[in-house]
Amino acid sequence: MNPQKEILASRLFFIVTNRNMSENRALIVENLNPKIIKLQYAVRGPLVIRAGAIKKELEKGAKKPFKRVILANVGDAQAMYQRPLTFIRQVVSCITYPKLLKTDMYPPDVKKRAQDILDNCSxxxxxxxxxxxxxxxxxxxxxxxxxxxxxxxxxxxxxxxxxxxxxxxxxxxxxxxxxxxxxxxxxxxxxxxxxxxxxxxxxxxxxxxxxxxxxxxxxxxxxxxxxxxxxxxxxxxxxxxxxxxxxxxxxxxxxxxxxxxxxxxxxxxxxxxxxxxxxxxxxxxxxxxxxxxxxxxxxxxxxxxxxxxxxxxxxxxxxxxxxxxxxxxxxxxxxxxxxxxxxxxxxxxxxxxxxxxxxxxxxxxxRTPISGEPSYELWLKEKNAVLNSLKDRAEMIVKAFNKMEGFKCNVVQGAMYAFPRIELPAKAIEAAKAEKKAPDVFYAFKLLEETGICVIPGTGFGQCPGSYHFRTTILPQPKILQEMLDIFQSFHKKFTKEYQ
Amino acid sequence: MNPQKEILASRLFFIVTNRNMSENRALIVENLNPKIIKLQYAVRGPLVIRAGAIKKELEKGAKKPFKRVILANVGDAQAMYQRPLTFIRQVVSCITYPKLLKTDMYPPDVKKRAQDILDNCSxxxxxxxxxxxxxxxxxxxxxxxxxxxxxxxxxxxxxxxxxxxxxxxxxxxxxxxxxxxxxxxxxxxxxxxxxxxxxxxxxxxxxxxxxxxxxxxxxxxxxxxxxxxxxxxxxxxxxxxxxxxxxxxxxxxxxxxxxxxxxxxxxxxxxxxxxxxxxxxxxxxxxxxxxxxxxxxxxxxxxxxxxxxxxxxxxxxxxxxxxxxxxxxxxxxxxxxxxxxxxxxxxxxxxxxxxxxxxxxxxxxxRTPISGEPSYELWLKEKNAVLNSLKDRAEMIVKAFNKMEGFKCNVVQGAMYAFPRIELPAKAIEAAKAEKKAPDVFYAFKLLEETGICVIPGTGFGQCPGSYHFRTTILPQPKILQEMLDIFQSFHKKFTKEYQ
Structure with missing residues (x-):
């Protein structure tokens, strides 16, 4: 058999066996709950799966034009190295291993709190x-x-x-x-x-x-x-x-x-x-x-x-x-x-x-620690540090995006995300169509492959027809966030030039 | 207004206001998802809710013909004072409060395990x-x-x-x-x-x-x-x-x-x-x-x-x-x-x-501890203690039920439950009908109110029409289980006599 025929034959075999398999199956896509097929959840969709794969490729030594994947796709603060509050973790560790209640490792209010919870468990x-x-x-x-x-x-x-x-x-x-x-x-x-x-x-x-x-x-x-x-x-x-x-x-x-x-x-x-x-x-x-x-x-x-x-x-x-x-x-x-x-x-x-x-x-x-309790000062300090830093990053990200050509970003008054609007050149929109991708999805994939930055295109959240957006979290720590914004800017310049 | 008229008027008022309320409501039972109405989950149903209420009444000093509620309704071993395995709880406490990794409170294999898990968390x-x-x-x-x-x-x-x-x-x-x-x-x-x-x-x-x-x-x-x-x-x-x-x-x-x-x-x-x-x-x-x-x-x-x-x-x-x-x-x-x-x-x-x-x-x-690891001996001891005790209780419960008149209980080869069949006197079945309860539900409610024992009637699991069962867990600790079985026996005698 010549190579082309061989490929054809193997494909045919694959199709045939696959058909046999699926004919025998109780559950195939054709008889699956159609509502499940419709269900979409972009925040963990194909783009994020690809980001995970790239991360693995990097770990195995693959050469990329970037050194790390920045996951700005999901509101996951601790994944971006925000530290947990000591008070919460002390209480949680005590209730899972109550022997710790007998040590002198924890302040008395933590122990009291843990004991209260245990007393209310069957x-x-x-x-x-x-x-x-x-x-x-x-x-x-x-x-x-x-x-x-x-x-x-x-x-x-x-x-x-x-x-x-x-x-x-x-x-x-x-x-x-x-x-x-x-x-x-x-x-x-x-x-x-x-x-x-x-x-x-x-x-x-x-x-x-x-x-x-x-x-x-x-x-x-x-x-x-x-x-x-x-x-x-x-x-x-x-x-x-x-x-x-x-x-x-x-x-x-x-x-x-x-x-x-x-x-x-x-x-x-x-x-x-x-x-x-x-x-x-x-x-x-x-x-x-x-x-x-x-x-x-x-x-x-x-x-x-x-x-x-x-x-x-x-x-x-x-x-x-x-x-x-x-x-x-x-x-x-x-x-x-x-x-x-x-x-x-x-x-x-x-x-x-x-x-x-x-x-x-x-x-x-x-029921947070209150003034006068041993855990109060540290709790307040940690809480304020988190919220102040988030506030700084919310301002920083909006400023940075609004300085970039082709970006328009509303004030981030609250929550953990920015949702800037981007202008995409007509040629990029055509290129996206050719790949059967929505233009913002096309953009986000390019961004990921070229910079390692993972954001979620506006399509995943809904947007006015003809407008393009993406959602990024404000959660990367300040230094990484600055790095991310810098990379973003040069990527967007390059992208716009490429599709002019 | 005479008292009777007053009651009538207040009832009418209640009905009217209630109707007004429900007429204005977006979501009422009449337009609720009908599948949700059909859904039944006996293991946590009205009987269990009543058991919780009785427990509270006892705590408040109510006088009952029993001193405690025995919850044999759900496969909840630790609620019945089975102790957790030390190894699991040590690992879990370490990962929730990683400072513990720096203490000398845990064997090295626990720390290694906890560190492995943390290394694999974002x-x-x-x-x-x-x-x-x-x-x-x-x-x-x-x-x-x-x-x-x-x-x-x-x-x-x-x-x-x-x-x-x-x-x-x-x-x-x-x-x-x-x-x-x-x-x-x-x-x-x-x-x-x-x-x-x-x-x-x-x-x-x-x-x-x-x-x-x-x-x-x-x-x-x-x-x-x-x-x-x-x-x-x-x-x-x-x-x-x-x-x-x-x-x-x-x-x-x-x-x-x-x-x-x-x-x-x-x-x-x-x-x-x-x-x-x-x-x-x-x-x-x-x-x-x-x-x-x-x-x-x-x-x-x-x-x-x-x-x-x-x-x-x-x-x-x-x-x-x-x-x-x-x-x-x-x-x-x-x-x-x-x-x-x-x-x-x-x-x-x-x-x-x-x-x-x-x-x-x-x-x-x-991935349990293996022979030679520091946690192995204790882990094995605790594991065997639990399984051996469950085995003893499985035998004990079947023996006890089969000794009781009107009970027939198959061997508990595995899992955590016995599902004995009970004979109910015709008069009890009539009394149940009068209360619009299934006969086994009637029996289980009587049992609960008179003894504090909470089991789930066979109706909740399904049974051959005309047969009556209940499910009890084998989880009460041996002493309590013996007490439960003794109480059960006298209750059943009394019940049978009452409805003869």
């Missing part, structure tokens, strides 16, 4: 399941935290602990899978948005109703746009809920109080359930911005607006703690129908319980 | 996200564990770490939500079964195809019954997968190798995907029983049976570790269509990653 062990909604003591501490934050009553029975915010968001969205008045349910999601929402809406077959944030007005949320999106969505769906991310991911905007009031009034008028993603509530950097929780504003609006249904999400993965790997968070339900709440809690119970170590870290965030 | 911190499927090093260790267990190759790329077995089971079941040849997909589940499966099948709207285990033959899995169930199920559904729990929950049976061979051949013939729930693989007590993994048997059957699609689940919550609260586990995929596997991995990525501490505990289970 069998006094973090190896036991907790109640499905979390340890009651910790739920009570979360309620106290919320009361202190908002100045309004919070019921611990309405709080459940979660594994990060993700499980809570997914389970609450699942409640809406139904037809109402013959139409499938739709959920209003911002554009751009954190892709967990679009992924989950696709996974559960819910309608994805898009409302656009106003980039020209620092990603403000305009009421007229909400009205438009609702009307548009209502043609095909029963629009039942609205998701608001504040501080914004990927946009970094912080909503004004008056804006939140308008959203609540809108939700009341249209009878919408509000999902308030408030995981970045501690991450506000802009001196003119302040975080207001939906719960607080709703409470202060009074009747009839204080009966609007609301769920608010919080996570220890963000804020000043950045404890992504421990998987801890909570959600607070307000005004939920008690029958529905019962069903929600029942659903959560089938997942047994969130990790106890994550719950313990939630306790440390809800 | 930013060298367990506070960072890991890859969605878990830390690669740990996935490789799991593959080695499986190879050593089975004597067959395992690919680390086919293993993903999970938060207990639950998330893996749910995500894999979700893949089947589709219609095939115009029929909705159906999943074959044993009766009785662990209710996570029926809950998930209800949640995802999959067909629940029941096959009955043969109680008269020590809960054996009969091929003729599989054939019957398949034929029956095929009338309304496209039957696509079969779930087998081995060792059995709640039944405690351990499948014979020949039985597993038959199931694999059946799956091949009917083109079924096998879900092998093997979380109790270390929990075999019966001297004539041995655990064989589906993967091993499938590999050894050779063609064409070694191409059957299989997913196997494992958890650190069971076995000799009982680390339920840390939430760790894994699943291994065999022969899955690569395209499907890609979609599954993408879906898992939207949940970010399982808790790092749980992953670290998985590492300790996959």
């Amino acid at each position: 069998g006094n062990s973090v190896g036991a399941y907790t109640m499905s909604l979390g340890i009651e003591m910790i739920r009570r501490h979360v309620a106290e935290y919320i009361e202190c934050r908002d100045g309004h009553k919070a019921r611990w029975q309405d709080i459940s602990l979660t594994a990060g915010a993700t499980t809570g968001i997914k389970t609450c969205l699942e409640l809406f899978c139904n037809k109402v008045d013959g139409k499938p349910s739709g959920i209003m999601l911002p554009v751009p948005q954190y892709p967990l929402y679009s992924a989950t809406v696709a996974e559960y077959g819910l309608g994805h109703i898009r409302y656009y944030l106003d980039e020209g007005n620092n990603w403000a949320l305009e009421m007229s746009e909400l009205e438009r999106a609702y009307e548009e969505g209502s043609k095909t769906h029963c629009v039942r809920a609205i998701v608001v991310i504040n501080p914004g991911n990927p946009t970094g905007q912080v909503l004004k109080r008056s804006n939140i009031e308008d959203i609540i009034k809108f939700a009341h008028k249209k009878r919408l359930f509000i999902f308030a993603d408030e995981v970045y509530q501690a991450n506000v950097y802009d001196k003119d911005s302040k975080f207001f929780s939906f719960k607080k504003v709703l409470s202060e609006l009074g009747p009839p607006y204080n009966t609007v249904e609301l769920v608010s999400f919080m996570s220890i993965s963000k804020g000043y703690t950045g404890e992504c790997g421990l998987r801890g968070g909570w959600m607070e339900l307000c005004n939920m129908d008690p029958g529905v709440q019962g069903h929600l809690y029942k659903t959560l119970s089938a997942m047994l319980c969130p990790a106890t170590v994550g719950q313990a870290a939630v306790d440390c965030v809800a | 930013g060298n911190s367990v506070g960072a996200y890991t890859m969605s499927l878990g830390i690669e090093m740990i996935r490789r260790h799991v593959a080695e564990y499986i190879e050593c267990r089975d004597g067959h190759k395992a690919r680390w790329q086919d293993i993903s770490l999970t938060a207990g077995a639950t998330t893996g089971i749910k995500t894999c079941l979700e893949l089947f939500c589709n219609k095939v040849d115009g029929k909705p997909s159906g999943i074959m589940l044993p009766v009785p079964q662990y209710p996570l499966y029926s809950a998930t099948v209800a949640e995802y709207g999959l067909g629940h195809i029941r096959y009955y285990l043969d109680e008269g033959n020590n809960w054996a899995l009969e091929m003729s019954e599989l054939e019957r169930a398949y034929e029956e199920g095929s009338k309304t559904h496209c039957v696509r997968a079969i779930v087998v729990i081995n060792p059995g929950n709640p039944t405690g049976q351990v499948l014979k190798r020949s039985n597993i061979e038959d199931i694999i051949k059946f799956a091949h013939k009917k083109r079924l995907f096998i879900f092998a729930d093997e979380v109790y693989q270390a929990n075999v007590y019966d001297k004539d029983s041995k655990f064989f993994s589906f993967k091993k048997v499938l590999s050894e059957l050779g063609p064409p049976y070694n191409t059957v699609e299989l997913v196997s689940f494992m958890s650190i919550s069971k076995g000799y570790t009982g680390e339920c609260g840390l939430r760790g586990g894994w699943m291994e995929l065999c022969n899955m269509d690569p395209g499907v596997q890609g979609h599954l991995y993408k879906t898992l990525s939207a949940m970010l990653c399982p808790a790092t501490v749980g992953q670290a505990a998985v590492d300790c289970v996959a």
Whole structure:
């Protein structure tokens, strides 16, 4: 057989055996849950997988035009060498190995805290399941935290602990899978948005109703746009809920109080359930911005607006703690129908319980050391160091991008990301088309291959048609961030020149 | 207003305001996802909630005919005062607070292990996200564990770490939500079964195809019954997968190798995907029983049976570790269509990653200390103590139940439960009907209220119509277990007498 025939034959063999295999298979792509096929989660998509592969290639000595991969794709502070807070880690180590309580390695308030948690675990062990909604003591501490934050009553029975915010968001969205008045349910999601929402809406077959944030007005949320999106969505769906991310991911905007009031009034008028993603509530950097929780504003609006249904999400993965790997968070339900709440809690119970170590870290965030306690000074110092440094980096990144030609970046008022707009030359857009890639995806892949910088293209979050963006975290430590911005600048110059 | 009118008026007011509230609500039971309403999870249901309430009443000094609540409802070893393995907890405490690595509190192999894990975390911190499927090093260790267990190759790329077995089971079941040849997909589940499966099948709207285990033959899995169930199920559904729990929950049976061979051949013939729930693989007590993994048997059957699609689940919550609260586990995929596997991995990525501490505990289970290492002796001693004690309790509970009149209990060959059959007097069945409770639910509530013992009625797991059972764990420590069995005996006598 000549070589060409051989290749052909082997290909044919491959196809035939593959067909045989798949004909015998119970589960193939053709009969897979079609909603799973639709589900997209760009933050961990092909680009990030390629970044991982490049990192491995570098470790094996491959020669590249850069010496390291900078992962600016995901809000993962400790991966970028932010140090964990000593207080949290001391408590967590004590509860996992209680013999440490008998040493003199820890301050007394740490030991007391650890003992409290153990006393509230079945069998006094973090190896036991907790109640499905979390340890009651910790739920009570979360309620106290919320009361202190908002100045309004919070019921611990309405709080459940979660594994990060993700499980809570997914389970609450699942409640809406139904037809109402013959139409499938739709959920209003911002554009751009954190892709967990679009992924989950696709996974559960819910309608994805898009409302656009106003980039020209620092990603403000305009009421007229909400009205438009609702009307548009209502043609095909029963629009039942609205998701608001504040501080914004990927946009970094912080909503004004008056804006939140308008959203609540809108939700009341249209009878919408509000999902308030408030995981970045501690991450506000802009001196003119302040975080207001939906719960607080709703409470202060009074009747009839204080009966609007609301769920608010919080996570220890963000804020000043950045404890992504421990998987801890909570959600607070307000005004939920008690029958529905019962069903929600029942659903959560089938997942047994969130990790106890994550719950313990939630306790440390809800009930921080207070002035006079032995751990207080160090805790405050570490917390402020993190938040001040994030603030500096938020300013630094915006300044740097806005100095670059072809970039426009809104102020990062809060959260952990910048979402600059980039101009791409017509020839680059053509080249992207030829590769069957969206232009911003094409750009991000080029950036990764040539510089080792991994950012997520705007396509993954949604953007106005014809505009191009990417999301980068502000998390690389200052020196690396500066290096990254410098490399970025020269890459963009080169890229623009290449496709002029 | 006279008192009666007043009550009426206030009730009316309540109804009116309630209606107003619910009319304004976006989400009420009437428009809730109907699958969520159907979902039942008895292991954490109303009975368990009542047990928690009784426990609180006791703490507040309420007078009851018993002094403590014995929670025999859930396989939660450490809640029943089984001690965690020192090795695991030492490693886990070190990785959460790496300063401990610099002390002389830990043996060198613990420190080495902890350092290995930290070296494989982004930013060298367990506070960072890991890859969605878990830390690669740990996935490789799991593959080695499986190879050593089975004597067959395992690919680390086919293993993903999970938060207990639950998330893996749910995500894999979700893949089947589709219609095939115009029929909705159906999943074959044993009766009785662990209710996570029926809950998930209800949640995802999959067909629940029941096959009955043969109680008269020590809960054996009969091929003729599989054939019957398949034929029956095929009338309304496209039957696509079969779930087998081995060792059995709640039944405690351990499948014979020949039985597993038959199931694999059946799956091949009917083109079924096998879900092998093997979380109790270390929990075999019966001297004539041995655990064989589906993967091993499938590999050894050779063609064409070694191409059957299989997913196997494992958890650190069971076995000799009982680390339920840390939430760790894994699943291994065999022969899955690569395209499907890609979609599954993408879906898992939207949940970010399982808790790092749980992953670290998985590492300790996959790669246990070996002879000669400093931690080996203590590890072995602790492991054997747990398993030997469980073995004793498995025998003790079966003996005790079989001595009681009206009880019949199969040998607990493995796992952590007994599932005895009970005879209920006709009058008790009538009394249950009057209370609109299933007779075994009625019995379990009486037991709880009068003795403080919490077991789960057979209704929660499924049982042959007209038969009554309950599941109890074998986990209370020997002294408490004896006490529980004594109380049980007198309760049952009294109950039978009352309803004679």
